[in-house]
Amino acid sequence: MKYCSNCATEIEIKIPQGDNLPRHTCPDCDSIFYVNPKVVAGCLPVFEDKVLLCKRAIEPRLGYWTLPAGFMELGESTEEAALRETMEEANAKVDLISLYTLTSITHVSQVQFIYLANLPEPKFSTSNESLEVRLFSESEIPWDELAFPTVKNALYHYFEDRKKGVYPLREIILTGNQ
Numbered sequence: 001m002k003y004c005s006n007c008a009t010e011i012e013i014k015i016p017q018g019d020n021l022p023r024h025t026c027p028d029c030d031s032i033f034y035v036n037p038k039v040v041a042g043c044l045p046v047f048e049d050k051v052l053l054c055k056r057a058i059e060p061r062l063g064y065w066t067l068p069a070g071f072m073e074l075g076e077s078t079e080e081a082a083l084r085e086t087m088e089e090a091n092a093k094v095d096l097i098s099l100y101t102l103t104s105i106t107h108v109s110q111v112q113f114i115y116l117a118n119l120p121e122p123k124f125s126t127s128n129e130s131l132e133v134r135l136f137s138e139s140e141i142p143w144d145e146l147a148f149p150t151v152k153n154a155l156y157h158y159f160e161d162r163k164k165g166v167y168p169l170r171e172i173i174l175t176g177n178q
């Protein structure tokens with residue numbers, strides 16, 4: 001940001017008194033504008049032995065396959081955001097089972113919550129955000145055409161965990177150096 005949203009004075013970047021990091025601050029009205037990580041929530045929807053993926057219709061990673069997920073809106077819970085994103089991107093109504101992967105992506109300051117979810121019936125369709133939506137069995141997963149490492153991680157763990165029938169929460173840190 002360049003100007004104070006409170007009084008329109010030009011913003012300065014400085015360490016406020018009592019703080020230890022540079023912040024966007026207003027030299028006139030003393031407002032401090034904190035910039036914090038963004039939160040993404042989504043689902044890994046499962047129908048019988050298949051998982052639901054969406055082919056992205058928007059950048060970044062247009063044309064690559066992803067799980068339905070997106071940025072939280074103000075006032076939402078992570079669960080509500082995951083359900084909303086699944087409806088928006090795949091027109092699919094799912095039941096959340098449990099939180100499955102919790103990923104800190106430090107180089108882009110993002111936190112992602114992916115829920116394991118049950119798709120009760122194979123009802124879904126494309127949307128403004130998805131060129132194609134379909135179910136994949138394990139052998140059909142397009143591993144080289146997945147949009148993000150978080151999608152790859154969630155699918156990898158899911159197919160491993162399915163062999164044992166238990167789906168523990170995975171806490172993952174991505175630093176951009178992988």
Ligand code: ZN
Pocket residue numbers: 004005006007008009026027028029030031
């Ligand atoms: Zn100001």
